[in-house]
Amino acid sequence: ASFPSVVSTRSKAAHFDLKTYWTSLMVQINQKLDEAIPVQFPPVIYEAMRYSALAKGAKRAPPVMCISACELFGGSRLAAFPTACALEMVHAASLIHDDLPCMDDSPSRRGQPSNHTIYGDDMAILAGDALFPLGFRHIVSHTPTDLVPEPYLLRVIAEIARSVGSTGMAAGQFLDLEGGPNAVGFIQEKKFGEMGECSAVCGGLLAGAEDDEIERLRRYGRAVGVLYSLADDILEERIKTEGGNDSKNKSKSYVKIYGVEKAVEVAEELRAKAKEELDGFEEYGERVLPLYSFVDYAIDRSFSVGDAIV
């Protein structure tokens, strides 16, 4: 009986104006992030933190997904902003550390010099070490407690900490540095799936979603996170074969190991899986549309976010 309404939600999603939705959210997120990291003494550390957390090229995908997931269940955007900002801070912290010479040794990130290239290795380590706790502190001090009860906040904090920790993103980075080629699926899940999963789950937790709904968001977010990185790799590979620049991405990529064709196949499977999960949210009507359109956007890249918008 639910089939027709799922079809109609999916077709509505195809016409959802994601660009406007995403752009307007980004403006709000950027403003809140800017306010969340004021420059104090000693200024150099705040500047280093701001350099990466406020990087212009960033699409703010984790915060946007967190807010969309919160709004899906009727949660307020105001309840989600502090956690959304925290996700971006924690994400930035982990990217700063990943780029260091003793890790991926990346001189640039999002088309700009990486943090340590500008501020030095020592400040880059400390900027990361400071962005982690600032994220948690921001959640605690800025989430309106009349909108989000404290037990929910504790679950959000635990979720973020687990995602970046030794069995999450840190595990992915570790295997990327040391693991064999067979580990590539696991690495993509951990390095990119975790952030998507965590962002979606945090949004649901803030809105007080049921446990089965949280698990659904978990599977959806993980699929979308992996899909984004896979689609990035496919795009990069295509540009390369068309005679573009050499790949600067040093982490092990699925495309490099299994080829473009197989990668496209896996991407389509992830697209289908992510949408199937969303079909389970049909009772929430049109509030699920942004989450559907993230899935297609991951592959189609029908417009440009980030660089085009300041």
Added chain:
Amino acid sequence: KGEEEKEKSAFNFQSYMVEKACSVNKALDDAVLLREPQKIHEAMRYSLLAGGKRVRPVLCVAACELVGGREAMAMPAACSIEMIHTMSLIHDDLPCMDNDDLRRGKPTNHKVFGEDVALLAGDALLAFAFEHIAVSTADVSPGRIVRAIGELAKSIGAEGLVAGQVVDINSEGLSDVELEILEFIHIHKTAALLEGSVVLGAILGGGTDEEVEKLRMFARYIGLMFQVVDDILDVTKSSEELGKTAGKDLVADKVTYPKLLGIEKSREFAQKLNRDAQEQLSGFDQDKAAPLIALANYIAYRQN
């Protein structure tokens, strides 16, 4: 007065520290399990379980018990604080930071596991500290746990521990560092986390706002004292006695209290801080305050 003296001497600090450090070590061992990927978890455990005096976690538990809480209420937070302290040491020892080979009498983390794993193990300890306190704190209201997490985050970030490290790095090799800057470094680099330890214990143990603030002041004094004593030990003790590289401050051309004030004046300053710290405890039940008083004296008179 005579009674009070007797109570103080009746308190056996040695056995108190041994007992508490034992509970802390057991809790730490149980908290960070050897999971996949093994090497990161080994690296986390290597530094976390390397010994150390567990001053911070014991302060946390002692503050909790002083305001009427039970040890178990503060134990996850106490472990989280030790995880963060350990993380800051692992990162501090890295070649691009202090470049140390020796810590707590053992090769530093990156010497054993490599720089990449050491950096990740530190990050993982930092993240896990927050997960642990959020998930494992029992019999405390969620409101108090949230407040404790906020305090912890503040004490270790750019307004706390990291601020001290940054100013410390930037002042290396400068000849005209003032006492004010030196104090900024220590208040942030050392005192902030000690303050966090005591304040978290007091919050989780159910302390009133007034009690929490009194204990905060106590912690600030002993935090600064901790560093003054550290500076004195750095110039008066050998590496073997300290379990870490001695004379490091001199080699790195760091400004220290002995350099600014001389050894004698530094010792006097440490004693004044100890008195100021203990004054903050005067309003509490002296029996219950005995562990914190003894801890302050221990920090003041320690030999390593």
